[in-house]
Amino acid sequence: MSFFALTSLRGSYIAVIFALLLSAPVDLYAGPDLSLQSSTPSRSLPKARSDFPTPQDSDQVFYVQRSMNANTVVYKVNFASDGTLSSNRPMSAYWRRFNTTGAVKSLSFLEKSFAYGVSTHPNVDGKTHSVKFAALPKLSVTLRQSDKHKAALWANINNQEYRMISAFLDLDESGLFPKVVRLRLYTSEPNTGLFVTHLVSVSGGDIRK
Template sequence: MPALLRKTSRGRSLTSLLCAVCLTLATSLLTVSAASAKPTLSILSTQSTQQLPTANPAFKHPKEPGQLFFLQRTLNANTVVYTARFDAEGNLDAKQPIAIYWRRFADQGQTMPLRWYERMFGFGVRVSSGAVSNRHSLTFNALKRHQLELRQTGPFSAALFTRQNNRDYQLIYAYLDVDESGLFPKVTGLRLYTSDPQTGLYVTHTIAVSGGAYKE
């Protein structure tokens, strides 16, 4: 699970995350403050619903072209967005199939590139080509043990999948619970919002996070 970067101010303010991340991604949006810090993730519950739950009604959800996944935190509305990149024929870009950036909803809603340390230690991903055409294995830099799969689902269309309990779920978004009561913010929980291709239902995976020291 990713770790938090040092805060520049109290009011500004974490994947993978992952993620992030996922069990997953969502922790993906954090950066490890100590090289040895490795949070423990434990699934508490899995719940299916007809409608996609909203983790925080006060936070706007992004709707970006080619959107695969996004991650939000209790700290503020700023959101990390993951989108698919395609070539001229509508296939996933072989060299860089994913673009990642901030949507700064806590400011004016503008986009902002990831800082190098956010990309290297938190929100960034590593992608490798899979055995099947137009499928790619993916791991978040902050959660390297959990592997996801990026799949082409049609021309100019793709989806990101996580495997939980021997089932594949399509990732939609993740929400990190952050405790700010101590010297540094600490991630205490993760809610991973997915859809089940077999049932058509939305599935929320609630995950407890423990261990590790974090800074934003």
């Protein structure tokens, strides 16, 4: 089975990021074809665009940037007063409008519903949460708390667990709609302490928004 065996994919270009983590085909709306090109370790964390600000928000666990501009989607975790994950809303997402003032902006209804929104559900172990992204409702990523006021997102890629850090989408803007042509997913590998960049080629990744 192909690593990116996808029969269909729902939502906008943000789905490209999370499709990388799929280990089985899903039955969603049509979308891009993906191919993992390489997974490259490094001692320092690479940066796709040195001129783009890096968000450093409190309780941030993941962020997404694109080549079209510096606007960034930030994912953060929410804690209760005792330092444990909030039982009502452990995780949320919003824009950092770095293309202008860097101000925080809420996701629109459509962005929450079909692109950047997240939902969580406590797992039976009582220690972790299953995280589902709106663009790929059948994809689960684990939100794990390591200490008070400390948590991270984890995903299994090719039977290896990686901590998710960020993603960058390279776009071809020459046509009517921009197309995602390449994804760089930045992670860390806990056993070695190395950073790992997963390079993914993309075809059919039109951005229609």
